[in-house]
Amino acid sequence: MLTIWGRLNSHNVKKVAWLAEEIGLPYVRHDVGGAFGMDAAYLAKNPNALIPTIEDEGLILWESNVILRYLAARHAPDLWPADPAARAIGDRWMDWQFGYADVQRGLFLNRVRRAPEARDPAEAERATIACGEQMAILDAALAERPWLSGEAFGIGDIPMGVYTHTYFTLADTRPPLPHVTDWYGRLKARPGYAATVMIPLT
Template sequence: MTMILWGRLNSHNVKKVAWLAIEAGIAHERRDIGGAFGFTDAYLALNPNRLIPTIEDDGFVLWESNAILRYLAARYVPALWPADPQARALGDRWMDWQFTFADAQRDAFLNLVRRPPAERDQAAIERSAVATGRLMAIVDEELARRPWLSGEDFGIGDIPMGVYAHTWFSLPIERPDRPHVAAWYERLKARPGYAETVMIPLT
């Protein structure tokens, strides 16, 4: 049965799930909803939060992007979410920490991507650039010790920050040199589905 993925692809949270679906070879159909596409009553019956993404998988409905990642990995590709509790926790923490990074990146993204030049808050952009550069130093230190945020192998712990890393490298901001993040980003580019779902124009 084909999984349905609800959500517009220019959403960071939808990109996470779309990427994993391709990575895991999950037959799926993505349906645009949210943002310029609005929400239908039928969708809000699935997800009353007026947020995306939501999946329907063999009659099972689930929302919250990182919960979806964990569910899909557990059902379809357990190797991406290790059974060992400590190994699993290493990736899980980066999935949760990604929200800290997203908060720091929001002002730069909204001003540079979603607002016309005349309406941009340059001070907010600069604060966001500094904040994300500092946070990427934490990621860089981690990646100096191991090749993936999930540990020695790629896993779902790499997906949320992998999506936000592409935005960080794409925004026209000043970025400090983070060599291990840059090398990790190059490895991500070689992953199935990353170019198709994540490395698309920011809108």
């Protein structure tokens, strides 16, 4: 059985738990990180002191997007095409998400993680505007294809799917994003997304 270490209020842990739910892969998850801390046994598995980490049939693996690729290749190859060109369509958005996460961090920290007296409204506003600019890039891509993975849902939709829920939850002003809004609506209809991503932001 798949084992996932990491608290579910982490964006990166949500990615992995969502994929497991999406493909019906049995798993057990242990809270690690943040308020739950990390013990020596966990750090022996992941010396980076980050989450998530998984174990699958004896393989210990970390880095969330690498985990997505591994799990899809092993357990759900229809979600990560064998053809390199088709695969690359989704892969680029998986890696693009890392840059987007840097842009969204100021919004998330000031609306969720920091105590009210420590929040910086100006920083949150700047981040909101910058996120909207990035989301416009996503919107243009989704105008051409229904999914970030191409013509069908795949693992290329998962990383930005997680961050898009946070954006729509926290951004009080947004540019017109008709294609992102439609895609987000289709993600919300997926049971695995509702169970692992659409949870309170903490």
